[in-house]
Every structure is written in structure tokens, then in C-alpha cells.
Amino acid sequence: MFFFVAVGLIFAGILATVLLANGQRNLRHLLAYLGHSDLLATDKPAPRQVKITRSKSVRLPPARMVLPVYAFSDFKAPQQQFIRLIQSDPRSLCERLKAGGFGDLDWTISSGNKDNWECSSSVDLRPRGDGTAQSSIFIFIKGDGENRVTSFRVKLNIEDAADTGEVADLAGKAATIFLNQVRWENPGEIIRKIHALEAFDIRNFGSRIQFKREFGETPRYNFLANQIRTRGQSTPGDIFFDRTKWFPLSGSDGLPMIDGMVAGESAEGLTLTAPEKTAP
DSSP: OHHHHHHHHHHHHHHHHHHHHHHHHHHHHHHHHHTOGGGGOOOOOOOOOOOOOOOOOOOOOOOOOOOBTTTTSOTTSOOOOOOOOOBOOHHHHHHHHHHTTOOOOOOEEOSSOTTOEEEEEEEEOOOSSTTOOOOEEEEEEEEOTTSBEEEEEEEEEOSSGGGHHHHHHHHHHHHHHHHHHTTOSOHHHHHHHHHTTOOEEEEETTEEEEEEEOSSSSOEEEEEEEEOOOOOOOOHHHHHTOHHHHOOBTTSOSOOEETTEETTBOTTSOBOOOOOOOOO
């Protein structure tokens, strides 16, 4: 008797598992077949209401692009440049230096160019002992036929350290005469630096004044004033292909951009190279 009860329970469990599997699908089919499909009827849940909210769209900021510096420039306007020439009579400058104690400053035709003139003078200090090299300064002035000083140079040779102050004073005196002759602004600061043997390089309106030491163990300095050499006038083609003038991009590496590509690159981003030359 117990055996039949156990077997019945096992079959009942298997039958219940089969009927209730897949969401009671088999049980529903069985009840529908027997005509009792309403026994497992359940109320359907009410459909959920979807609430649609409308929000104002957020506008993205406008796209920004980098334009060349000269994009809105007037290309036809000539370039304006003010150059201050050392406009002084070189002959009178030589005479002023000669009157200031620097002798042998005769205005003569240049040996290198017949259209230019020059004068020079050398002042040697007395040696402090036998066999001691003499300290000196050398003055050399160049000018052209249009009453312009093209170059003024004072070279300081300090062979003995004890002569440093005297050589610097002579150089400062010569520089003072020159700066006053050409009416250079603020000559006092320049003279102070020469007395202190302090290097400087001043460039104003096309003119350049510099003071620097030469290489070597013996202290040698040069005070030089001249016009800054300007490049020859460029053709329109040279100006157009000058990247530093027409193509620099603000805040970039200065390379020109053409249709979104950096110059020197192909559409695939590869560097353009010239075709290899083959032997004929």
C-alpha cells in the first residue's frame, strides 16, 4: 500500500511540473480542452500612461575657425616703415673728433669703394714698463656721398688691466662726440655702459648701436653704430609665398592651411614628396 502511495506522489509531482511549466501554459491548454478556460482568468493590468514632457532645446555654440592674420588686410596698401638714418656730415664728425683730442682724422676716399669716404685714428697709451704692450683705442668712420654716416666704430684694446679705466674713458669720450653729433636720444645711458664695459645692443628705427667684447684672452671691445641692412624689395610672388607674412595662423604653429590641410600634406595626411628622379 505504501509503495502505491509513493509512486502516486512521484507521478503527481511530475504532472504538476509539466502543467505549471512555461507560465501554466500546459494547464491552460488542458482546461481549455476540458471547457473550463475561465478558471484561470485574471484581470489584466491597466496600461501605463506615458507622460511626455517637452523641454527647450539647448543650442550648441557656433563653430569657431582660425583665420590667417592678414585675412582682412588691405593687400594693395604699401607697407609703411619709418627708418631713422644717421643723417650727419661725416667730415664734420671727423673734425669734431680731431678737435676733441683724436688726431690724424683726415677725410679721404675709401680704398675699397671710390663712392665712399672714411677717416680713422689710433690713440696709443704710454706703456707702464719696459716690454709691456700698449693699450689703445682705434676709431674708424665710414660715410657715403650723401652726407650720411654709414659706420662708426671704436675698438678698445686693453693690453694691461691697469689701463682699463683710461681706455674706457677715451672710448666714452669718442662715443659722446658721435652721439651728440647725430643727436641720439638718451646718450648718457649708453656712455655709462661703455665706462662699465657692459655689453648692449640697441636697435631703433633702422639704426643699430652695439657694444660687445671680442673672443680671446686679451680684453678687446667694439663700439659700433651703423644702419641695419634691409633686404631688397621683394616681388609680388616672393611676398605671396612668404609664410611669415601672409599665412601665419593666430595661436598656431604658423603653418598655412589650405582647404583644411596643412601645407605639405596630402588628403590622406601623408607628407607630399617630390617624385624620385630616375636615370634616363
